[in-house]
Amino acid sequence: MKKKIAIVMGGYSSEYKISLKSGNVVYSYLNKAKFDLFRIHIFKDKWVYIDDNTSEFPVNRGDFSILQDGEKIHFDCVFNAIHGTPGEDGLMHAYFELLNIPQTSCGFYQAALTFNKRDLLSVLKPYGIKSAASFYLNKGDAVNEDTIIEKVKLPCFVKANKSGSSYGITKVYKKEELKNAIEVAYKEDDEIIIEEFLEGTEVSVGVLKYKGETTVLPITEIVTENDFFDYEAKYEGKSQEITPARISKVQEEKVTYVAKNIYDVLKMTGFSRSEFIFIGEEPFLLELNTSPGLTAESILPQQAQAAGLDLSMLFENAINEASR
Template sequence: MKKNIAIVWGGYSSEKVISEKSATGIYSFIDKEKYNVFKVKIDRTSWQAEARGCFYPVDKNNFSFTDSDNRHIRFDFAYITIHGTPGEDGTLQGYFDMLAIPYSNCGVLASALTFNKFICNSFLKNFGIEVANSILLRKGDTCQPDEVISRLGLPVFVKPNLGGSSFATTKVKESAQLESAVEEAFREAQEVIIESFLQGTEVTCGCLKTDKGMTVLPLTEVVTSNEFFDFDAKYNGQVEEITPARLSEETTLAIQQETERIYHLIGAKGIIRVDYILVGNRPVLLEVNTTPGMTATSFVPQQVNAAGLSMTNIITEIIETELVHFNPRQCYDNDHNK
């Protein structure tokens, strides 16, 4: 019997528009001869499953829904593609753990850790991973431009500490711009990170592990004429993405090995993507993304294609690995696994 797969998208942040694009991408990749596939949209007001063009409320008690033919459909697996809360920060992971429903990406701890850029970079720095110097501000903290500049210099990047897709991210070149940039970032999240500027080449590397072993993908080099890899560069075509990156074999291998090491250090599963700035030949970590974009032109699908692999096969491997190894005894009992 086919397993019922939920592609979970939406979320509570500005990134829900990107999540919708990723859900469409994943739906196109999943083997629908092997699985029954449904999109499930989660927002603050409702959870809805889409089936044959109609929408049905999801029962949060057991993550199921009843369609117009009175068929009661329970999901066997959740492919989470919410960029931001509650899908990237560990919240949904905890929910699915309690329901004993396997899911595609990192668990609660790894998701919560990587969602907080400042904490994640501080954690990885302890293991010798090089990161940019940074300052963390929480709601209510006062931004002191003179102190920021004395510690980090100019320019600096100001961005929400919890979030992604370059929403509310500003490259600040002058002291007078700093406070307004911090205010803008605070409108997106309760914490703001200010990072020192690093001049170099931006590269990104996807990595995944299934029962077939570890796969570290080719690198993508990011080239844009914009001030930085901002929202327009990411989603409005103002960028050149070169896969594989135009780097030496030695530098490529070093970044791939660093990515695999980070995968193990955070206790990842499924697909992650790690972003770096290459300063000379020295990779400096920008951030770890445990729910990378999955449109047809996103970095990971580009890298999979460059590696001569199939997104359909990779998603199947991720699903099957989790279905085999998920242990409901580690979670709360419920009628889903009786």
């Protein structure tokens, strides 16, 4: 009997369009001979099942079920393809755990922690994980440009603390640009992290559980045409993503060890994609993404394919791991 798989996509953040692309790629690549697949759109105003005719049917939020031809459908597993809230910050994870429905992402605590950039860096610091100097602000805090610049220098990055896909991020070169960058970040989140600019080779490292083992995928080097790896660079072709990365053996060994250590220390499951900048031979962690893009052009699927895993295998493994 085929397992019934709900592929959840959409979400409440600016990333919902990217999530819809990821979810539809998962739907197209998962083996329909093995699974009955259901696309579920999660939005603030509606949770709906979308059939092949694009007709919408409501989702019962009490038990996460749908009605199909008069039959109540419960799901054996949820494939989480939501980027941003509520699918990347722990909310959906906790909901599915309460309903005892397996899902392909990490646990709710790990999701909440990794979605909060500054909390994540604070938790990892005692484990020797290197990161940029940073300054934190909450909405309503007084802004003292001189104090901030003394801590992080110029240029620096102003980021929404809980956001992805480079929404709410600005590279600041001058003191006069700081307040506007802060306002841009506050449009995405009420917490901000301001970080020093680290100049070096940027890499992305995918880690996942594969057949029960923590597995590090081939490393990707990111070379952007823009000033940094922003939305345009990520999604509109303004970057080169080179897999395997053109880094030294020492760099490869160090960043592989650090990425795997982070995954294991945090007791992660599911996909993760961590971003690093090399200063010399040392990798400095930028952030950890637990709901990475899943289109064929996205970084983690590129890494999986370089490791000999096609998208069908990658996605099926995620369901198998969640269902253990």
